[in-house]
Amino acid sequence: MNKPNIVILGAGYGGMMTTVKLQKSLGSNEANITLVNMNDYHYQTTWLHENAAGTLHHDRTRIQINSVIDINKVNFIKDKVISVKPEEKLVKMENNQLHYDILVIGLGFEAATFGIPGLAENAFTIGDINRARLIREHIDYNFALYHNENTKKQARLNIVVGGGGFTGVEFLGELADRIPELCKEYDIDKNLVRIINIEGSPTILPGFDPQLVEYAMNSLESRGVEFITGALLKECTATSVVYEKNGKEVEIPTLTTVWAAGVRANSIIEKSGFQNNRGKIEVQADMRTPEYSDVFVIGDCALIMNEESGKPYPPTAQIAIQQSDIVAHNVKALIHNTKMETFEPNILGTVASLGSNDAIGVILNNQKLLGWKATVMKKIIDNRYLWKLGGFGLLMKKGKFNIFY
Ligand SMILES: Cc1cc2nc3c(=O)[nH]c(=O)nc-3n(C[C@H](O)[C@H](O)[C@H](O)COP(=O)(O)OP(=O)(O)OC[C@H]3O[C@@H](n4cnc5c(N)ncnc54)[C@H](O)[C@@H]3O)c2cc1C
Structure with a gap:
């Protein structure tokens, strides 16, 4: 493939982490990388309930995309994706359109209201x-x-x-x-x-x-x-x-x-005519769609079955971030025609906050956590993500350090 165009849609957990990994692993002579997002910032979706209640200002939650990506290696386009035309390898946006050789769809979720009137x-x-x-x-x-x-x-x-x-x-x-x-x-x-x-x-x-x-x-x-x-x-x-x-x-x-009772994948998946299972694309183990070998799907737009329970894995930031390792690796493998890896979720635990200084959670080996211990764990999880995304600088700027109240 001659210097392919890699296009990543959505700068959420999956899209941002994939972009950051690709900018590190691919030289600028190997591929053109373009990231498309409707805002010029990335936000931590997992903090939005704090912004909604007013306990955390939204500027703490959003991160300017250009402060994390290397603009010499990644072309960032602020635009709203309208649809994907996989047969033509085209992305239609509100103001423009883009041709891709390899596409990564990470457009996240929408609320599902199940037809409840009003x-x-x-x-x-x-x-x-x-x-x-x-x-x-x-x-x-x-x-x-x-x-x-x-x-x-x-x-x-x-x-x-x-x-x-x-x-x-x-x-x-x-x-x-x-x-x-x-x-x-x-x-x-x-x-x-x-x-x-x-x-x-x-x-x-x-x-x-x-x-x-x-x-x-x-x-x-x-x-x-x-x-x-x-x-x-x-x-x-x-x-x-x-x-x-x-x-x-x-x-x-x-x-x-x-x-707050239901989410579904971004409706662009359905509108674009991808084969879907209740709006999500049931991806292969290498995170590609079964229909198009040049389209990867990540995060809440992707459906992964849990073979043990026979149910899909719930949509989480944890899984979207883990998938970015495989997607970034496999995009590079596709370019160089080398071996792809398969995705296997590694659920490290689940922690739910109950306000700023209370929480509950289950971590490794079903260990239960509650109260301040769970609060500390939640903040460690949040800070770990910032570290992975933007290193020490981003962690210092946006991290949560009010650990011991
Ligand atoms: C309040 C709340 C708390 C949560 N807490 C947790 C938690 O504690 N742990 C956990 O693991 N998960 C949690 N989740 C779930 C988690 O946030 C999602 O699973 C995760 O954000 C999915 O990541 P993603 O990359 O698929 O999409 P997102 O992170 O949602 O990102 C999608 C991106 O696509 C962009 N976009 C969307 N449509 C368009 C368009 N048409 N054109 C251009 N750009 C577009 C958006 O602006 C956004 O930047 C929580 C969710 C919510 C709402």
């Missing part, structure tokens, strides 16, 4: 920096308005979070930390505020260790979170949600519903 129109989602910032501003605005209306509206102080999975629980933890501050700021009695979680399963964090689930519920309840489990969200309007539990429908007045 959810797509009226609920907020924690999907990117803009959406997270909007949630923070919206909550602040409603608190600010509360005392400025003749008729006080309780709906301004009711915050409903749909879904008690990892994202929902992490967001609840941050909200529980933030609400007392907001109440002080806007002279609101803390007892008036309701943070309500609606979860369809009989418990939050379904499938997680029961002892840790109980710990998480106690921690969050002690800080004012109400759980309504075994309840299905039926409808969301601009001023309320309706859920059904034990055959009864209940309405909660709220101006703030945050939907």
Whole structure:
């Protein structure tokens, strides 16, 4: 192949790490590398719940792409991808189009609302920096308005979070930390505020260790979170949600519903006509699509089956980062016609934060962690990623060092 054009779509965990690895492993005479992303920054998706609650400013979460990539080796294009035409080896963007020889798709996820009436129109989602910032501003605005209306509206102080999975629980933890501050700021009695979680399963964090689930519920309840489990969200309007539990429908007045109960792969996959399994591309072990030998898929757009459980691996940053090793290696192998490697997830553990100084987790060999130990572990995981992405400089600039509260 004559100096091929490698095009990487999406500067998320998978795309950024693949780019950084390729810029190190390929000489500028070996390939042209182009990274396309809709913003000129990369963000840590796993911190967005903090930005949404207002406990961490979004500038801590975003990282300028040009501060991490080597602009002499990588051509960065800020544009929005509209579709991929794999037969023509073309990427269509809002302002341009690109020809590729090798493509890496790392366009991440979108919220899945499962057709629940009103959810797509009226609920907020924690999907990117803009959406997270909007949630923070919206909550602040409603608190600010509360005392400025003749008729006080309780709906301004009711915050409903749909879904008690990892994202929902992490967001609840941050909200529980933030609400007392907001109440002080806007002279609101803390007892008036309701943070309500609606979860369809009989418990939050379904499938997680029961002892840790109980710990998480106690921690969050002690800080004012109400759980309504075994309840299905039926409808969301601009001023309320309706859920059904034990055959009864209940309405909660709220101006703030945050939907955290489901994600799907970026719809560009489906729109581009790739063979897919519920929107994701079921990749081969070398991370390529079964249809196109020049297209790799990474992160939340890729589906990998867990042979043991017979279910797909859940979409995580952990897996996206691990996949970047294989994708970067295999892109180079494709250029040089050498042996490709296969991807095997190595799940090192799972840690969920419950606010700034509480967390739960399971790490190596099913070791349970809770409280400050889990908090420390969470920050180590976050800092390790920064180190891997941008070395000591980035770690110092963006790392979380408030480890011992
Ligand atoms: C609040 C929250 C907490 C989480 N916590 C954890 C955790 O603790 N541990 C864990 O392992 N995982 C966690 N996850 C899941 C994890 O964040 C995702 O699995 C991970 O971000 C997927 O990485 P990715 O590279 O596929 O995509 P992303 O990191 O989502 O990146 C996709 C990139 O593509 C860009 N993009 C999207 N569409 C376009 C377009 N049309 N044109 C151009 N660019 C585009 C986006 O701007 C973004 O930069 C969490 C997720 C959320 C929302």
